[in-house]
Amino acid sequence: MNDPEENRSERDSLGEVIVPRKALYGAQTQRAIQNFQLSDLRFPRQFIRALGIIKGAAATVNDELGLLPAGAKDAIVEAAGAIANGDFDDHFPIDIFQTGSGTSTNMNANEVIANLASKIRGEEVHPNDHVNRSQSSNDVIPTAVHLSASLSITENLLPSLAHLHGVILSRAAELDDVVTTGRTHLMDAMPVSLGQIMGGWGHQIAQRRQRIESSLHQLSQLAQGGTAVGTGINAPPEFGAAMAGKLTAETGISFAPSDNYFASLSSPDAVVDVSGQLKGLAVVLTKISNDLRWMNSGPNAGLGEISLTALQPGSSIMPGKVNPVIPEAVAMACAQVIGNDVTITLGGQSGNFQLNVMLPVIAYNLLQSIDLLANSCSSLADKAISDFTVNRKRIAGILERNPILITALNAKIGYEKGSELAKLAFREGRSIKEVVLEHTDFTAEDLDRLLDPMALTKGGIPE
Secondary structure, three states, X not given: OOOOOOEEEEEEOOEXXXXXXXXXXXXXXXXXXXXXXXXXXXOOHHHHHHHHHHHHHHHHHHHHOOOOOOOHHHHHHHHHHHHHHOOOHHHOOOEOOOOOOOHHHHHHHHHHHHHHHHHHHOOOOOHHHHHOOOOOHHHHHXXXXXXXXXXXXXXXXXXXXXXXXXXXXXXXHHOOOOEEEEEEOOEEEEEEEHHHHHHHHHHHHHHHHHHHHHHHHHHHEEOOOOXXXXXXXXXXXXXXXXXXXXXXXXXXXXXXXOOOHHHHXXXXXXXXXXXXXXXXXXXXXXXXXHHHHHHHOOOOOOOOOEEOOOOOEOOOOOOOOEOOHHHHHHHHHHHHHHHHHHHHHHHXXXXXXXXXXXXXXXXXXXXXXXXXXXXXXHHHHHHHHOOOEEOHHHHHHHHHOOHHHHHHHHHHHOXXXXXXXXXXXXXXXXXXXXXXXXXXXXXXXXXXXXXXHHHHOOOOOOO
């Protein structure tokens, strides 16, 4: 029943709709709320921000082209700015799982901005005729995907990656004098320094950062100006280029109109590629997290080479237990990102003729991946890598008993003799130095030189 104190009546092309009186949106948004009730997932802040920026830029361009009535531009720009700033996020209630073009969310933005702008102007501002002028949901939503992702990567992910890289390299330099047992197949191998291990991590992060930066430029080409099917119907020919210029000025990120609107509307190839680079970063962060967990394992039955800072009790039943919670959390976040990439891949192949019809879920998963990875980088840097302590005595003791050190003598005693002595040392629980001294003509001084762990991390043939 329509209670006039609680509700109001709105109309669209399908007829009358009852809308909550306090809602800033109108009939089309209300229909979407009623139609799409599949989840509690909503577009994130970054996407609503992008919509606000786009609508404000469109109003400015339309006004410059003489396509808006007097006073409409200023009112729309002010209202769109409030949307971009996050002042009215609670008026964007539509489920991610909606019409595949994102039309419902585009109209949600048009209706909210029109409502606010009408109050500012003192005259009606129409959601379609004014706010959505020279636009279609079919070019607004893919443009919003590119814009929101570009902003999130530039403002959040890349700085977090740079911070993680810096922390890793700082600790690598600090710990380059600590020689530990290398491991291949999780089995003892030749020595490496902690600096070398962490330097490997740092190189992986640097490579991933470069690859994400190189893929970022693909997001700079915008669908805006293609309107409904890529032909640019109902938009002035110069609209796309003007929009790219306004968005560049607004954000400081260089944008340009798409080289081919038909491709941009039907196939989000750039987003699929960027998601693949995010997946690659998730793989790297998982590797680093797992290394930290293994190195921290113990304190007695595991490797126990490092001790991560204790952040919380690790068990509800075992007193004194502390777990590597940050690497675990990061590994789970990375698993989510890898899963998100699968969803984006499936979404990317769902371009039917002139339009992709999985844009909302593509946008949601892409932005979630960026946020998860940015937060994961910061957490690893600040709560795991920056302050772990090194158990030098334990590392040295394990290294001294490592029978694989015999590898350094291959050139002098041969592989077969070395294998025999390594097995003997392991079987009798003695150091390799002790066994080699007993069964060869090497002196203690020779072995101190040839089996020096730090020297062995430098490579080459021991002399």
